[in-house]
Amino acid sequence: MRDRRTTKLLIAVFLIVGLVPIAGALETTPATIIVAASDSSAADKASAAYVCDGVNDHVEIQAALNALPSSGGVVLLSGGTYNCAGIIAPKAGSTLKGEGESETYLKFTRDGRINVDREYVTLDGFNIQGSGYSSGVKWLGVVTVRASHAKIHNIVGTADASIQAVYILLHDPTVYAPTLQDIEFTNCKAVDTGTYGFLHNAWGTTNKVIKDVRYENCAAINCGKYGAFNPWITGFDFAELNDIEGLRVKNCLAEGTLESGFHFEFDPKKVDCILENCVSRNNGQKAYPAKAYNPNDMSTHYFGCGYYAPNADVTFINCVAEGNSMNGFYTTNGGKLYNCVEKDTAKGRTNFAYRAPAGYYSVPCRSVNPSLVMENCTSIDSNCYGLQVDLANNVKIRDFHLVNPAGINGKGSSLGGTNGQFDNAEVNIYASGNRVETLVWAKENKNAVFSGQIVSDVARPFLIEGYGTQNVLVRDMEIVSKTLPAGSTGVTIANTVPGGQVTLQNVKVTSTGSPAPTPTPTVPDPTPTPTAPVSSGKPDLVVTDISWDPASPAPGDAVTLSATIKNQGDVATPAGVKHGVLFTFDDGAAGPGVWSDTHTASIAPGAWVTVAASGGSAGATWEAVAGTHTVKAHVDDVNRIAEGDENNNVMTEQIAVTGATTPTPTPTTPISSGKPDLVVTDISWDPANPAPGDAVTLSATIKNQGDAATPAGVKHGVLFTFD
Structure with missing residues (x-):
């Protein structure tokens, strides 16, 4: 990328339309429209153009977005909670901005979501929650991006298992036909979800590549851990049905997901993808398959990786995988790893009958x-193979540190050992540990060169075997051992190896050598880890959402109340016990209460359910009374369930009952000029770094930010001048 501050040429650009030069356009401050929530402060409401009433708040937000001028602008959401039961669709060039993830909350129900279907949209600074989606929209996300040049910044989100993702990038040609590209996520999180955190996908059969997507300081935590949209929930899925090109992921975290942390599906094309300073830990929360792999039986399929990148031009730089269930790094056919660390893969797993994990x-x-x-x-304390490379050709492994693996079947690594074939390979390895019989296992190798050091007291630290072994060279290899005879090689060549096919050069056993130091790269930690609370050993029920039907009741309507209850405790709630919720209205002043008492199934830790009122002293529905009322939902109101915290069972919401819909105020719209307005938004040149005498081609990007189209048939000229 060139730095224009060092460019020696000063280039002036003039737009010429109909041969009339235009000197430029004055920059103006983007239009800003303020929206306040029903629970925003009085000061925020006083300064707002739109004030929401707590019901269908997406209507006011959308009205504010629609009121922005064609050149774009900002809709600012004041601090508070916005209850949205419909779609918010920002217009091109607009920004939807909150006051921060802990100040501005958008709660989506009844298929509500944010659709980014126009270019140059920015979302910034709020908290999103989505629940209760219908089957017609379940393949979308709470934030669905279907147009290019979008920026998603400083958003924290969650969703239940009724929708496919919290954030989804989706190429849908019926909405946006061009290539989906130039999407930026910064400081975004998906936390405690029943679905994917960040997902890329494509519908249709053409133009399926998604290009130039950037993630920085993003996190996917506990995605699908307690209940899932499907059995394959990942934290980040960059290539589901789409191809991916030019992906950049930096300082991101995936932790505690049902399946892989960072994931690329097998079939899509993956080109020029780089992950740097990322952490993937404790992923693969679901159990190993209980029977042998069968491609036609999906219950036998399993990923469980920190990073899953098959058949991929993917580069990992200074990335860490820790405590993942199946593989720390799964990379085939094009993977490149620099300064990466795998630790504790398959920790706690013991049954490897149908799955053999590897760091x-x-x-x-x-x-x-x-x-x-x-x-x-580096591989540290892997509870399996620290390194497994089989059915391989043209492999370059340099300065690899294998530290104290537990191994599988007595082997700490497998280089051609499990499936055969390890050809045209270069391996420089530094291995240590005494938990396995063999640290380096090479089988069926052809044209392979080994070097490095092994520090171990086991009998066979380096084993070479296989009838197909050809032209293997072990050179400059030191084996430090207190048990092997000094002066011996420490390399065991099995009798299955044809004679003369293994050559040893400068290979020796010593008893006084020092192990090579294990590199200690900086371990990135994008998300601070808070101090874990002391476990109560009990369930803890809270109400996370209250909703009603109809959404905008009129006086006299029969209103059905629902509540979403979540178990945020350490153990499941008891089965067979009523999980009751009492709904009251102005503490009884606005009519008799109703209750739900039909749910008796256990709720797992972290899981949630939505229950509807099923009874009451005057029936299961509330007769709406004109005015604004406080609805209180009290879970476990008669204390049937012993909880870790009995003082957090109540949530309140405001419900407005009116005879007619309140008209939405229309803010003043800037007066249209009725003319086009051309500006230059970028200048570039080729070659990017010209030398004296080079022929340089100049290009400019021009944009019409006016109110009308430019005339057809007229030259849209650009004049480039120098100094």
């Missing part, structure tokens, strides 16, 4: 050259 896994890995590059990577 670093590359099988098969032979369709490109090089098919795998690893430099200065």
Whole structure:
């Protein structure tokens, strides 16, 4: 990328329309329209053009967005809670901005969501919650991005299991036909969800590539851990049915997800993707399959990876995988890893009958050259193979540190050992530990070169075997051992290896050598880890949402109340016990209360359910009374369930009952000029760094920010001048 501050040429650009030069246009402050929530402060309401009433607040928000001029502007959401039961669709060039994730809350129900279907939209600074979606929209997200040049900043979101993702990038040609590209996520989180955190996807059969997506300081935490949209929930899924190109992911965290933390599906094309300074820990929360793999039986499919990137031009730089259930890094056919660390893969797993995990896994890995590059990577305390590369060709592994693996079947690593074939490979390895019989296991290798150091007291620290072994060279290898005879090689060559196919050069056992220091790269931690609360050993029920039907009741309507209740405790609620919720209205002053007492199934820790009123002293519905009323939902109101906290069972909402819809105020709209207005938004040149005498091609990006189209048939000229 060029730095225009160092450019020696001063370029003046003039737009010429009908041969008349235009000197430029004065920059103006973007229009800003303020919207206040029903519970915003009095001062915020006084300064707002629109004040929401707590019911269908998306209507006022959309009206404010529609009132922005065609050149765009900002809709500012004051602090408070906005209850949205419909779609918010920002117009092109607009910004929807809150006062921060802990100040501005958008609660979406009844298929409500944000659709970014126009270009150059920015979302910034609020908290989103989505629940109760119908089957017609379940394949979307609470934030659905279907147009290019979008910026999503400083948003924290969650959703239940009724929708596919909290954030989704979706190429839908019926909405936006061009390539979906230039999307930016910064400081965004998906937390405690019943669905995917961040998902890319594409519908249709053409133009499926999503390009130039950037993530920085984003996190997906506990996605699908307690209940899931489907069995394959991941934190970040960058390539589901779409191809991906030019992806950049930096300082991001995936933790506690049902399946993989960072994920690319097998079939899509993955080109020029880089993950840097990322952390993926404790992913793969679901159990291992209980029977052998069958491609036609989805119950036998399992990922459970920190990073899953098969058949991919994906580069990992200074990334960390810790405590993931199946693989720390799964990379095949094009993966490149630099300064990465895997630790504690398969920790706590013991049954490897149908799955054999590995810290670093590359099988098969032979369709490109090089098919795998690893430099200065480390495996620490893996509860399985620390490194497994089989069915491989053209592999380059340099300065790999294998530290204290538990291994599988007595082997700490597998280089061709499990499936055969490890050809045209270069391996520089530093291995240590005594938990396995063999630290480095090479089988069926051809044209492979090994070097490095092994520090271990086991009998066979380096084992070479296999009838297909050809032209293997072990050179400059030191084996530090207190049990092997000094002066021996420490390399065991099995009798299955054809004679003369293994050469040892400068390979020796010593008893006084010092192990090579294990590199300690900086471990990024994008999200601070708060102090864990002391476990109460009990369930803890809270109300997270109250809703009603009809959404905008009139006096005399029969209103059905519903509440979403969540168990945020440490253990499940008891089965067979009524999980009751009492709804009251102005503490009884606005009519008799109603209750729900039909749910008796256990609720797991972190899970939630939505229950509807099923009874009451005057029936199961509330007769709406004109005015604004406080609805109180009290879960476990008669204390049937012993909880860790008995003082957090109540939530209140405001419900407005009016005879007619309150008209939406229309703010003053700037007067239209009725003319086009051309501006230059970018200048570029080729070559980017010209030398004296080069022929340089100049380009300019021009934009019409006016109120009318430019005339057809007229030259839209651009004049470039120098100094």
